[in-house]
Amino acid sequence: MEFEAVIGLEVHAQLLTESKIFTPSSARFGGDPNTQTDPVVLGLPGVLPVLNRRAVDFAMKMALATNSRITPLNTFARKHYFYPDLPKGYQISQFDLPLCTGGYIEIDLEEGGRKKIGLTRIHMEEDAGKSIHDANLAGEDTLVDLNRSGVPLIEIVSEPDIRSAREAYQYLSELKQIVTYLEICDGNMEEGSLRCDANISIRPVGESAFGVKTEVKNMNSFRNVERAINYEIERQTRMVLDGERIVQETLLWDANAGVARTMRSKEEAHDYRYFPEPDLLPLEISTAWIEEVRATLPELPRARRERLAKQYGIPEYDAEVLCATRDLADYYEEAAKHCGDPKLVSNWIMSDVLRILNEQKIDIGTFSISPQRLAGLINLILDDTISSKIAKAVFEDMLTSPEEARAIVEAKGLVQISDSGELEALIDQILADNPNQVEQFRSGKDKLFGFFVGQVMKATSGQANPQMVNDILRKKL
């Protein structure tokens, strides 16, 4: 029997506000433990939450970027559960009137074509604190840091439209790209600013009813989301084939062991007793406010990829790589603007620039060669001032020098020798110095052509115009 997977993802994204969602203490990541708290964060009696306007603006950006319907009247709700990193005993979230519903995110399928993954809802809520169970730090106890408590989150809940681990990966990548383009979340799964839980079930192909689902948590990288989902699909398939019943439960992914372990069964499942948060007044979102936020939306990743491919005539693959981040796409466009060959700019960024970023572990924002300088270098290749090979060496120099490519080329005397008289004289000399090779070549040993080119390059420190060298050699041999 053939099975298909039915997957829905719940993604939490931390919003990049300065302060927390309901109180002014700092929302910055990575401070010393418990240095970013206040009475609201600590859940002390008698305090009142006040909503951060920018958190709502950011959440609305995501709603608009995913074509969602924004709810005109939002309310907040209390979600109750007991855990040491939740001092109030409830999390302020949204329940029956969330920020928005009915959007979608489009993904590219590996087999070609696209697919819309529906979004059930996006709502705003506060993050909880951080519990540390690591025995090296906490010993026999659990330590709690409340710096994260109250950091604004949006939870993006997808419809069960995802059919494979690969699609889940694509969806998550697209989602990350959208939030980073919007500059509302840094999208770092390892640091937990983007977190993902997966609801997974399987059913025979052709069946329309859903199977029993399990929820997998604790997948802290894109790669682990894919691995964990594949693991769970295989586990469920094996159980069904063995005639076992799948039970509804929550599993924790253990990346080191490569397995998902039971965390709690349905019997212990939480009953959150939601009710309207009496301390926060309803939030009315007017059309005017929506339009104000819409006006601040940047070009979104998919639109930008399509535009770059079309406008600069570069392959879709190039456009995808270059649009990985907004800054890289900006860099490319700036360089392409100053250079006559957009495809050559793309090649240089994809091979040389990205290699250096990778080696130096830096972002394009702190890369030492500006797009204008890179364009200047490439223009020297285009107007035959230097060969591509020399350009690679100049590029290396530019990494540690503020000079323009042209200045480096001139200072080092690297200008390509394109003087045919000079090259002819040199080649005559080389042919005269190597009579044996000339004879062998003329009697059919074609491979020796490379030997002569090599000799010319050696004699000119690589500065001879390669096309001219080829032409002259062919003529003379």
Place this chain on the structure above:
Amino acid sequence: MSITIDQVAHVAKLAKLAFDEKDQEKMTRELGAILTYVDKLGELDTTGVEPMSHTSEVTNVMREDRVGTSLPREVALKNAPDAQDGYFKVPKVIK
């Protein structure tokens, strides 16, 4: 509307409250009476009336995104029964 003793036990468990059997029966009786009383509201015809979450008509009370002062850590930890290395310390909550 009445409430069963099982429902009382369930809600008590969720709220981390412990009742002996006698108190559970008492709670069931008293909560049942309260619910029956509130149930009277159900007699009203509320067709076409939007559910109300707040009695005030005020909406959109917000603050600007500016960082204020945080509590000094020693103050934040002052009421904690136990602390270590700047963290709140609690009994282990995960195996």
